[in-house]
């Protein structure tokens with residue numbers, strides 16, 4: 001009898017060929033594994049947080065209450081502080097660098113730490129992001145001064161505060177209206193979410209991350225170790241192989257969305273600016289003094305982890 | 314024995330009444346926090362990175378800590394269509410069984426909420442925001458609230474039983 | 484056991500538990516828990532407290548207690564009575580005028596708030612007692628508020644339309660605009676029904692020869708009417724503050740709840756002198772009693788939704804429906820039936836998240852306009868809020884006015900469900916009711 005594996009994620013659902021690439025990646029994984037395992041593994045996919053809320057997916061994975069999730073790892077930072085390294089502003093500069101983590105000491109250490117917490121990384125996925133803004137574009141840290149910004153994560157918020165921005169905590173499903181009415185001047189998130197939140201309808205500037213971005217987020221496909229251990233060795237091999245084979249798809253699709261977000265905003269009549277190297281470097285200075293420092297000081301072995309991360313070129 | 318029970322019952326109800334009104338005060342405080350947030354953000358351009366999270370906690374605490382107060386006046390609404398269809402005796406039994414099942418459910422949740430609290434407390438679990446408050450206090454009140462709710466149900470069951478018993482004697 | 488069998492068992496168990504008379508919250512939660520214990524791995528049971536907490540950890544949802552406080556401050560002080568006696572001077576001559584005023588108050592409130600139970604509670608706390616005082620039958624008064632309250636998620640801002648827009652990749656701005664026409668249509672239909680029903684109740688009273696309140700005709704001079712303006716001023720001020728805060732970029736729709744509650748409390752303290760503990764006690768006690776009842780039902784129905792989603796029941800039923808060999812309208816009707824049935828038990832947000840991704844490809848294949856369907860779906864979700872067994876607005880009213888029997892509330896609300904079905908039929912024949920505005924306004 002086939003074993004049914006449940007995969008949950010928070011992104012909009014579509015089909016294997018159409019829609020949010022994070023959902024497509026999950027569907028491709030399911031189809032491929034089902035085929036290669038001759039139907040001994042079957043999948044139920046729960047998009048749009050239709051099984052559980054986004055944040056607690058990590059806990060569910062680690063206890064075995066959930067089999068798999070495509071999960072922004074930094075969400076787990078409250079109970080697993082080291083995870084905040086995976087959404088550290090201005091740390092990663094390119095997709096390729098992000099993917100090199102996998103075989104570098106930092107990747108091995110992250111894998112080990114997650115393994116201790118009963119979670120397994122199946123597919124390494126990174127995603128860049130940009131800034132939607134109203135009134136004026138946010139490109140360098142000076143632009144953020146006095147603006148009401150939604151950073152969306154602890155580390156990014158710390159950096160924005162250090163840049164003089166008024167960090168504002170708005171629920172993700174209220175960003176749209178907040179931007180429309182002017183409660184919010186700017187919001188930072190992934191290119192794909194900038195599209196699916198439809199902020200091109202309510203903002204008027206986009207700072208695109210296709211050339212440089214201080215915002216790179218790790219959102220791997222994860223599997224509970226409990227689920228993984230219950231598979232036969234042959235099935236385990238299939239899962240890991242198919243998982244790894246999708247890393248290129250993930251990177252290409254994420255890059256495509258970095259371009260697509262520009263198209264969508266341009267078509268909606270918004271002004272698009274690319275972040276340049278100089279602005280990125282300024283952000284990095286601000287991040288170093290705020291988010292980076294905070295991580296090194298507050299997280300157990302933070303300094304060590306940071307050195308390993310910075311060592312990846 | 315009976316006297317002891319009465320005292321216990323009165324004490325539980327009194328505590329729950331107090332926490333009920335205090336929960337109302339928390340909701341008022343929460344509205345104040347939100348007004349503060351809106352004012353300082355719009356006119357002073359201050360960062361507002363803790364107000365919403367604080368409000369969420371206040372409102373969750375208020376919800377759980379007033380569940381027993383609401384139960385004390387039987388304020389948790391049910392569908393009462395069988396009331397007029399069954400005999401008084403049958404209705405009384407139905408009520409008792411319903412109360413016992415409700416209490417069992419709430420106890421189960423309370424027990425898990427205590428475990429949830431204990432884990433967060435032991436691990437020092439924090440919220441992953443710039444404010445980064447510890448999360449155990451909110452979980453503690455969830456556990457406490459569900460426990461007091463179960464106790465309130467127990468007290469109501471006991472009082473009913475005593476009452477019915479006295480009627481039988483008379 | 485197959486998913487279908489488990490699903491049927493789940494449905495039957497829910498009906499039995501609900502109609503046993505147990506509190507809704509614990510009945511729904513208890514059924515969910517039993518099915519978790521029998522059909523789900525023990526690890527999911529271990530996270531039951533976490534599941535509950537994480538579902539409540541949502542500010543948009545938690546605005547309900549604040550809106551309830553706003554309603555209670557007005558309803559439990561003299562402010563509410565004052566407001567309605569002023570309204571009555573203006574609307575008293577028109578048969579059903581006060582009922583119509585309540586419907587309109589609901590739709591104005593809906594424009595400030597994205598939640599239906601909150602709308603219901605804020606307007607109903609004073610609206611229901613005042614209407615009954617003037618002779619409206621309990622059922623009619625309850626029906627007006629239950630149905631009027633549902634406008635909260637149709638008239639923008641609306642949380643459900645935002646979610647629908649994200650899931651279906653439709654313009655949220657267009658969806659909001661598409662909600663306006665049908666929102667006004669429903670408001671108008673409700674008013675017409677209120678006037679008809681009011682006249683019937685008057686005629687009945689006349690036939691019985693009763694000299695009841697409903698037959699009393701009061702005549703007010705213009706002078707008496709204008710005298711009430713200063714008394715209406717604080718309320719108008721509160722509405723203006725909220726509207727400015729919402730549309731002027733001060734606050735998000737959920738932060739507005741805090742402003743409304745704070746302003747209302749301040750008003751009853753300053754203007755109505757409600758600062759003694761006995762008065763505050765009534766306001767605070769009423770607020771927690773009602774909001775906790777609603778929040779507990781919402782929390783426990785999340786547990787219920789989780790079980791239903793985990794067991795894949797909803798998804799498989801939706802997938803089965805999509806597979807039926809139906810034409811465009813056949814599919815449309817089937818989808819309507821499915822959404823109504825799911826609305827028996829599940830909250831709107833859960834239905835949108837679970838069902839929309841599955842029926843979306845079929846909607847596109849049949850060439851159904853997705854903005855239009857979003858509005859239809861919202862109206863169906865609204866119906867779920869006022870029809871049994873789990874109709875959140877019904878319970879809100881049961882809690883505001885505990886002396887009205889639930890059966891009376893349900894009978895009084897039934898005609899309004901008919902009007903909602905009528906509005907869907909009208910939308911099917913005249914899609915422009917929804918689509919004219921988004922297609923013509925840039």
Ligand code: NA
Nearest residue numbers: 593596635640
């Ligand atoms: Na609304």
Ligand code: NA
Nearest residue numbers: 826827867873
């Ligand atoms: Na319902």
